Amino acid sequence: MELRPYQKSFVENVETGWKEFSKQLGVAPTGSGKTIIFSHLSKRLHDSTGKKTLILCHRDELIDQAISKLHTATGIIAQKEKAEWQASLMSPVVVASIQTMIRRLDKWPFDHFGLVVCDEGHHAISDSWQRVLKHFDGSANVL
Numbered sequence: 001m002e003l004r005p006y007q008k009s010f011v012e013n014v015e016t017g018w019k020e021f022s023k024q025l026g027v028a029p030t031g032s033g034k035t036i037i038f039s040h041l042s043k044r045l046h047d048s049t050g051k052k053t054l055i056l057c058h059r060d061e062l063i064d065q066a067i068s069k070l071h072t073a074t075g076i077i078a079q080k081e082k083a084e085w086q087a088s089l090m091s092p093v094v095v096a097s098i099q100t101m102i103r104r105l106d107k108w109p110f111d112h113f114g115l116v117v118c119d120e121g122h123h124a125i126s127d128s129w130q131r132v133l134k135h136f137d138g139s140a141n142v143l
Helices: 005-017 034-049 060-074 098-103 121-125 127-135
Strands: 052-057 079-081 093-097 113-118
Touching: 005 034, 034 052, 034 060, 034 113, 052 060, 052 098, 060 093, 093 098, 098 127, 113 121, 113 127, 121 127
Parallel strands: 052 093, 052 113, 079 093
Antiparallel strands: none
16 A cells, blocks of 8 residues: 555654654544554564564554554554454564553563554553553664
């Protein structure tokens, strides 16, 4: 899927920002394709470095939406880490519920992911989200 000019600029600005900051907040209006944007960031990271991405969500529909749009936009088949679903450590992208990741942090090495995406980033300041983010702190960029 070809990015629109503003999406391409968003991706490039985030990548440039990572040279100075490991955590960035991406803000865009509803319908602008934020999921498509972070899908392309995930693909570019994996293609250039082999590093994996974790996408954290707080609702079931956001998990399934991210998995579907990621595949449509990039061809990457993400795996789900939630309830009865257990993603492989080999998956290039893992989409997980925050509640499940809190309980399964010991499964994931602290340096396993190169990018952690907080879908609905305003939740990231909560204690539960901070616990997960701190687990990967120092090894992953956060969007």
